[in-house]
Amino acid sequence: MLRFLVRLFATIGLLVVIALVAGVTLAVRHQPSLPDAVVLDLDLTRSLSEGGSDRLGGLLGHEASFREVLDALERGRGDPRVKGVLARLGGDSVGFAQTQELRAAVERFRASGRFAVAFSESYGEGGAGNRAYLLASAFDEVWLQPLGMVGLTGLSAEVPLARAALDMLGVQPQLMQREEYKSFAETFTRSELTPANREMLQGLVGDLTEQLVDGVAKSRRLPPATVRAALDRAPLLEGEALELKLIDRIGYADQARDAAVARAGSGAEALEVADYLNAAGGPHDSGPTVALIHAVGTITGGKSGRPALGEVTAGSETIVQAIEEAVDDPDVRAILFRIDSGGGSVSASEAIYRALAKARERGKPVIASMGDAAASGGYWIALAADRIVASPATITGSIGVVAGKMSFAGLSEKVGVQWGRVAAARNAGMWSPMHPFSPSEEERMTAIIDATYASFLKRVADGRKLTAEQARAAAKGRVWSGQQARELGLIDAFGGQEEALTLARTAAGLAADAEVTLTPYPAPKSMTEELLGLLSGKGELVGALAAVAELRPLAASLRPLLGGEGVRAAMPALDLGR
Known part of the structure; x- marks a missing residue:
């Protein structure tokens, strides 16, 4: 019944949309020229x-x-x-x-x-x-x-620390991290900041504050001391x-x-x-083609999502397909890969990394442009690029790994629910949230997380041409600003998409200021495709209503902790700028 009502409302909405489309189309046809x-x-x-x-x-x-x-x-x-x-x-x-x-x-x-x-x-x-x-x-x-x-x-940083609440509920977090600055797990395992986490946050907030003060002082032609005094007032x-x-x-x-x-x-x-x-018209709509591919949101397997409710996801299936289409297109001279992600699934990040590496092997240069964040899995995929461009304030690095699960056994006992188990192998049911890891399961978890972290460090060392010691010093799960990241050799240049586009032209053998056509991959859906998707129940409106009906956003937020997601390369929960 609920799905019927959802489709009914979607169909009614479709009729309204069609009327709007007709009106907009007529308006566009009679659009006056620019003044x-x-x-x-x-x-x-x-x-x-x-x-x-x-x-x-x-x-x-x-x-x-x-x-x-x-x-x-x-x-x-x-x-x-x-x-x-x-x-x-x-x-x-x-x-x-x-x-x-x-x-x-x-x-x-x-x-x-x-x-x-x-x-x-x-x-x-x-x-x-x-x-x-x-x-x-x-x-x-x-x-x-x-x-x-x-x-x-001025800037401050706040990190949620929920261990006391979980203890009260009887929920046992079993999360492992590599290394001490990889603080994602601490939201669930700690009641106060660790010295390493505090040190990292102080360094990050301090560097971003310097950028804030210097930017305002330069633009307003004021002494930095005057701007700092204004911050305190x-x-x-x-x-x-x-x-x-x-x-x-x-x-x-x-x-x-x-x-x-x-x-x-x-x-x-x-x-x-x-x-x-x-x-x-746009500024980049003539000349050789540069493909623009986005990786925005939490990195997951499957298709990218832009739901009306819940977080945006960067699906490896969507992104890999976009990369492959750009590689197969003879008109594409280079790829501008725009990243704004705090990480996510390691396996999905590796799939995207592989697709970008193959693009370079096929002769398509890849320039990574990092937005507000390219951390953990987001930085993992940037390592496949020929060059990495970031803003001084880009949240960068978090080169580390976290894995584990939440055990709800204590909570289950509190509400009077017992669980009978039958297992066919020693580690069967390893990811079940209804019991903690056994010694055997914990041993396997440790082996997996160590191997994944070693692979991440090797990716960094090879991609950035660093020694193993330099890569480890820049890693340890620490979050850096773009300014700090450049000093560590984690990025190549400061700038945004325009600067990255200049590098893409050069890498493609074009003049630095040559006209190019910046084409998004995958191609944006046409209005007809959007409308057909809405009618078929695959559109964003129907997806949003279904999400409310089925509590999907809640399930999505809990899924990494309930098991089944495997090892994750994710940035810690962090609220900057309050």
């Missing part, structure tokens, strides 16, 4: 997805992807009709590395002689605004609404921020918009990213 003067209107108040935008969701209000925002700024800086950009910001919804990449794009845009205006009702009202303000500081004019705040409060009221020269104007959104349009000249119009790109 002579354009101000790009960027909405940076929400998180920016690393993958493509949702076509169906876009019908109800398009939300630009990270790539689209970069494309608009890159295309706009060479378009004589584009005079400037107006960006609306809010809290820390955009990641640290994405912020740095956007800052670089804005600086290139300004270097072409165009203006850039940032506005916010409040940079982090009710929460931190460190990244939001860091991004705003790259604009030549920073606006703040009256009664707004600049939440430049924040959140700052609008008058205080103006006095400290952190903002330029106090005013409302309509006033900032009117000022930006007036600055662009007579007849200027503000256009959103999608509208501008639809009319002007």
Whole structure:
């Protein structure tokens, strides 16, 4: 009955969508040409997805992807009709590395002689605004609404430690890690930070804070000491921020918009990213092809997922197929592999690594561009690339392994449930959550995790041309910033996708500034495919409703701990920037 209702509502929704598609199609056919003067209107108040935008969701209000925002700024800086950009910001919804990449794009845009205006009702009202303000500081004019705040409060790190709660429930965590900085398991096995974990977090927060201070100081032409003093005083009221020269104007959104349009000249119009790109085209849509492949979210086996509820997954089956299609396409000269992942399944990571290695063997250069995170399994797959590019703030490394399970035997006894067992071999039922590991099972677990960690270290040493000692020193499960990672030889260069694209051109034997066609693999689904998927019950809407009905998000979050996932290379749970 439940599935019938889900399909019924999906079918009704489909009819509405079809009507919307018809209306949008008619609107596009009569779309006017671009005005002579354009101000790009960027909405940076929400998180920016690393993958493509949702076509169906876009019908109800398009939300630009990270790539689209970069494309608009890159295309706009060479378009004589584009005079400037107006960006609306809010809290820390955009990641640290994405912020740095956007800052670089804005600086290139300004270097072409165009203006850039940032506005916010409040940079982090009710929460931190460190990244939001860091991004705003790259604009030549920073606006703040009256009664707004600049939440430049500095960075901190918080890690959940749930051992006491698990003890109270009678749940026994049996998790092994390699090595001392691989703190993923400590969320479940500890009640306080270990000295190694505290040392790692202090080093990471300290380095990212230096980047925050230096970025703001350089952009606002202020002494670093002044910015540090502002951090200790924040959140700052609008008058205080103006006095400290952190903002330029106090005013409302309509006033900032009117000022930006007036600055662009007579007849200027503000256009959103999608509208501008639809009319002007992208910056990388002619010339030899460079394949753009994303690995975003937790690395798993199977297909990549973008459910409406639950976390995004980077499925090895989807990514490997995309790599193979790019390799088989004679028009593809190189692969730009974009990673934003804290890791996941070791076996899935190895499958992706193998596909990238084969691509290089087939003569397709691979350049890895690391986003907000490329840690653990996310760094494992980056090691297959010819070159690795990262932002100074990219969460990098976590070169270690964790494996094990949660034993619910104590909880089961508390609620009066006993389990009878029949086993056909000594280690049968090893992954059952209803009993702890036996000595034999623990011995096998130790052998597996040691072998996996040794393989990871060898991947690092071979891929980065390090000695075994250097690889181990950079590993031990420690999380590094991109800045620290470069000093250790874990990455090749600082930058974002544009810098990685330059390296891809060079690796393909093209001029560094040659025009190229940046083509996503797998190809984005057409509107017809999205609609057919929705009707068949395979679309995201139906998947989301089914997820609610079957509690899939809860099961997905518990699955690694309940067994059956094998050894994992995953970054520790970490909340930065509060």
